[in-house]
Amino acid sequence: MKVTKQSRRDAKALFRACQVNGVLDENRVRQAVDEVLEKKPRGFAGTLSHFVRLVRLEQARRTARIESSVPLSPELQSGLKAALEKRYGQGLHFVFGENPDLIGGVRVQIGSDVYDGSIRARLDGIYEDFKAA
Amino acid sequence: MSTLLQDIESKISGAKTTVAKQNVGIVREIGDGVAKIEGLTDAMLNEMLDFGNGVTGLALNLEETEVGAIILGEYTSVKEGQEVRTTGKLLQVPVGKGLLGRVVNALGQPLDGKGPIKSDKSYPVEKIAPGIVKRKSVSQPVQTGIMAVDAMIPIGRGQRELIIGDRSTGKTTIGIDTIISQARLNKAAEASGEKDYRPLYCIYVAVGQKQSNIARVISVLEEAGAMPYTIVVSASASDSATNQYLAPFAGCAMGEWFMDNGMDALIIYDDLSKHAVAYRQVSLVLKRPSGREAYPGDVFYLHSRLLERSARLNEKSGNGSLTALPIIETQMGDVSAYIPTNVISITDGQIYLETDLFYQGVRPAISVGLSVSRVGSAAQIKAMKQVSGRIKLDLAQFRELAAFAQFGSDLDAATQAKIERGKRVVEIFKQPQYNPLSVEVQVVILWAVQNGYFDDVAVDKIKDFQNKLTDYLTSRKADLVAKIQKEKALSDALTAELKAVVTEFKQTYK
Numbered sequence A: 001m002k003v004t005k006q007s008r009r010d011a012k013a014l015f016r017a018c019q020v021n022g023v024l025d026e027n028r029v030r031q032a033v034d035e036v037l038e039k040k041p042r043g044f045a046g047t048l049s050h051f052v053r054l055v056r057l058e059q060a061r062r063t064a065r066i067e068s069s070v071p072l073s074p075e076l077q078s079g080l081k082a083a084l085e086k087r088y089g090q091g092l093h094f095v096f097g098e099n100p101d102l103i104g105g106v107r108v109q110i111g112s113d114v115y116d117g118s119i120r121a122r123l124d125g126i127y128e129d130f131k132a133a
Numbered sequence B: 001m002s003t004l005l006q007d008i009e010s011k012i013s014g015a016k017t018t019v020a021k022q023n024v025g026i027v028r029e030i031g032d033g034v035a036k037i038e039g040l041t042d043a044m045l046n047e048m049l050d051f052g053n054g055v056t057g058l059a060l061n062l063e064e065t066e067v068g069a070i071i072l073g074e075y076t077s078v079k080e081g082q083e084v085r086t087t088g089k090l091l092q093v094p095v096g097k098g099l100l101g102r103v104v105n106a107l108g109q110p111l112d113g114k115g116p117i118k119s120d121k122s123y124p125v126e127k128i129a130p131g132i133v134k135r136k137s138v139s140q141p142v143q144t145g146i147m148a149v150d151a152m153i154p155i156g157r158g159q160r161e162l163i164i165g166d167r168s169t170g171k172t173t174i175g176i177d178t179i180i181s182q183a184r185l186n187k188a189a190e191a192s193g194e195k196d197y198r199p200l201y202c203i204y205v206a207v208g209q210k211q212s213n214i215a216r217v218i219s220v221l222e223e224a225g226a227m228p229y230t231i232v233v234s235a236s237a238s239d240s241a242t243n244q245y246l247a248p249f250a251g252c253a254m255g256e257w258f259m260d261n262g263m264d265a266l267i268i269y270d271d272l273s274k275h276a277v278a279y280r281q282v283s284l285v286l287k288r289p290s291g292r293e294a295y296p297g298d299v300f301y302l303h304s305r306l307l308e309r310s311a312r313l314n315e316k317s318g319n320g321s322l323t324a325l326p327i328i329e330t331q332m333g334d335v336s337a338y339i340p341t342n343v344i345s346i347t348d349g350q351i352y353l354e355t356d357l358f359y360q361g362v363r364p365a366i367s368v369g370l371s372v373s374r375v376g377s378a379a380q381i382k383a384m385k386q387v388s389g390r391i392k393l394d395l396a397q398f399r400e401l402a403a404f405a406q407f408g409s410d411l412d413a414a415t416q417a418k419i420e421r422g423k424r425v426v427e428i429f430k431q432p433q434y435n436p437l438s439v440e441v442q443v444v445i446l447w448a449v450q451n452g453y454f455d456d457v458a459v460d461k462i463k464d465f466q467n468k469l470t471d472y473l474t475s476r477k478a479d480l481v482a483k484i485q486k487e488k489a490l491s492d493a494l495t496a497e498l499k500a501v502v503t504e505f506k507q508t509y510k
Helices: A005-017 A026-039 A044-061 A074-088 A119-132 B002-014 B147-152 B171-192 B211-223 B241-260 B272-285 B299-307 B338-346 B355-360 B382-388 B391-405 B413-429 B439-450 B459-475 B478-487 B492-508
Strands: A063-068 A093-098 A106-110 A113-116 B021-031 B034-039 B047-050 B056-062 B066-072 B083-090 B092-095 B121-124 B162-165 B200-207 B230-235 B264-270 B321-329 B349-353
Touching: A005 A026, A005 A044, A026 A044, A044 A063, A063 A074, A074 A093, A074 A106, B021 B066, B034 B083, B066 B241, B092 B241, B121 B241, B147 B382, B147 B391, B147 B413, B147 B439, B162 B171, B162 B338, B171 B200, B171 B211, B171 B264, B171 B321, B171 B349, B200 B211, B200 B241, B200 B272, B211 B230, B230 B241, B241 B264, B241 B272, B241 B299, B241 B321, B272 B299, B272 B321, B272 B338, B299 B321, B299 B338, B321 B338, B349 B355, B382 B391, B382 B439, B391 B413, B413 B439, B413 B459, B439 B459, B439 B478, B439 B492, B459 B478, B459 B492, B478 B492
Parallel strands: A063 A093, B162 B321, B162 B349, B200 B230, B200 B264, B264 B321
Antiparallel strands: A063 A106, A106 A113, A113 B021, B021 B034, B021 B083, B034 B066, B047 B056, B047 B083, B056 B066, B092 B121
16 A cells, blocks of 8 residues: 555654653554544545554564573573663563574564574574685 | 682683674565665665675665665565664775776676685775865876877876767777777886886776677777776676666775775776666665656766766875776767766866767767867876867867858968868877877877978878878887987977978888
8 A cells, every 4th residue: 555655744743642751652552543543534544554564663662572492580581671671771571482493592682683692693603604714 | 720720710601702783674675676674773874784695785775664775686585574684884895906807796796707806905885085185186197099089188197087979989999998008008118117107007897788898898908908907897787777876886996996005097987877877777766756857866976976086196195096987978969968967067078979070980089179178288298288289279170160161162371271281180180999009109190290291191191191100100210209208298309300200201101
C-alpha cells in the first residue's frame, strides 16, 4: 500500500502525541488507534500502517533481547538488567531466550545495537579471517 | 615458585574479554541494486555496509526509520530479512604504483587476469578537495602531442580541461593521444636519465561504455607501449549503475595518491554525461527528489566535487598535481544542455569538437572559436608561446574571412594572403590519430608557417611538406631539436639556425 507524505506526517504526529516524557504510553497508543478507526479520516489506512511501523521500531528500540545457550541464573539476569539499564536508561523491556546454536556466551540486542559475546560469533569471526587471508 | 603460579593464575582469571558493539539492520526491500534497511541507527553517510557472503553496500540515504544503500557488485544474493552490519569504514580503493599497467573495476579489483593488485595502501573514494592554502597556480605544461591543442588551447598540469562534442567526433582519441604522448615522453626521459623531468602517470576511467570500445582502447594503449604508465578503471555499460557512479571517484582517488606523493598524474573521465545518467538512475531508485531532466538536485555538486579534486599543489604540500580531462557528449551540438553547461562552468576551459569539421576532414575537429583554455597559457614553454602567439586569432579571422570570401571574388591582397595562410594553418593542424608530435617539432613547424615558409607550397602538398620536414628534422637535424628542447625558447642564434635549416630543406624538397 502506498503511504502518502501526508499520512506519514499524520502518523508521526500521532506517534508524538502518544509519548509521555519521551516514552511510548501503551494506553495512549490503544486510544489513538480506536479513535482513528472510529472517525476514519482521509487516508487513515496509510496513516495507521505507518503508525504501526513507528510503534514497532520504538518497541524494538526499547526491547533488550538476551539470548544464551543455557538458561541464565536469576542473579546473572538481574546483573545484566542493571548493566543495560545503566547504559540505555530506565524503561527497557527484557526478553530472555535460549539458543543452543550460540554454543556458549551471551548475545544481547537492543534496537540495532548488538553485543555478541557468543562462541558462535567468535568462530564465525575466525572463519571470516581465514577466508580473507 | 608457588607464588609465581598464583600470580599468573590470578592475572589470567582477572583478564576480561571485551565484546565489541555492533550495529545491525534488517533488509526490508531490495531491487535495482538498492536496498532499504531498517535499523542501522549508527550508520554514517557513505559508510560501507556488510551484507555477509562478501557482499558490500554503501549507505547513501540516511532517513528517520531506514537507510537506503546501494549494493556494490552482485546483488541477486541479497534477500529480504537478511542482517546487515555497519563496518565503520568508508569505501576505499587500493592506490599506488602497483596499479600501473592494470585494468581494474570501480572497487579497484583486477579485471585483466594478471593476478592480485600489489598495493598496501588504500584511499577513500570520496575525499575533500585540497584547500586554497595547499594550491598554487598552473605552471607546467601537459604536452598532449596534438599540435592544435598544444599551440592554441594549452593544458597545464593541475588544470581541468573539458573535451566536448557530439558522438564520434574524436573525443576519446584526444584523451588516448595524450596518454600515448605522456608514455613516449616518460620513456624518453627514462632512457636519457633526465633528472628534472617529472613523469606524468595517466588514469583512464571508462564510464558506461561498450566493452568492445574499452577493449579497443586498452589494445591501442598496449600497442603504443603506454600501459606501463597507465591505470584503466572500467565501469562498462553492463556494470551496475552504482559501479558506473563510483568509477570516476575511484579513479580520482588513485590519481590523488600520485598528487599527494609529489608526482604528477592525468585523469580522463570518459564520459561524464553517462556518469550523470548513472547517478540519475541511482538517485531515482533511492527515491530522491528529481529536478530538471529528472536529474537529482545535487548533480552539479556531483561533478564539481569530483573535478575540484584535480589540483596543482605548492612546494610545501609536495608539488604534485592531478590534471583532469573530463569528456562530455553533446546531442546535436547543443552545448547549452543541462550537464554540458554544468561541466563547462566547472572546468578551466574546453576543447569543442565539431561534427562538420570532422566530416570535412579536419581531424582533430577542434572548433577554434568555441575552444578555450583559461589558465593553460601560463604553462606553455616560451618557445611555443613565441610561435603560437597569434595563431588562434589568425585562424579565427580566417574562418570569418573564408565565409565572407564565398560571396565576392574581389579581395584585396592582404585579405587574400590571410586566407591563403589560414588554409595552410588548417592543413598543418590536421593530424592522424595515435600519432603525437613532440613539442620541439611543433615549434619548428609553427615557426616555419609563421615566417612564410609554407606560403608557396600548394595546399594539397602541405601535409607532405610537413611530414618530410619532420623526418628531416628528427633524422638529420636532431641536434637542433635537442637544442630547442634544452633551451625551451627561441633565441636569436637559434632562430638564425632554424632559418638556415628550413631554407636548406626547402631547396631539397620536391
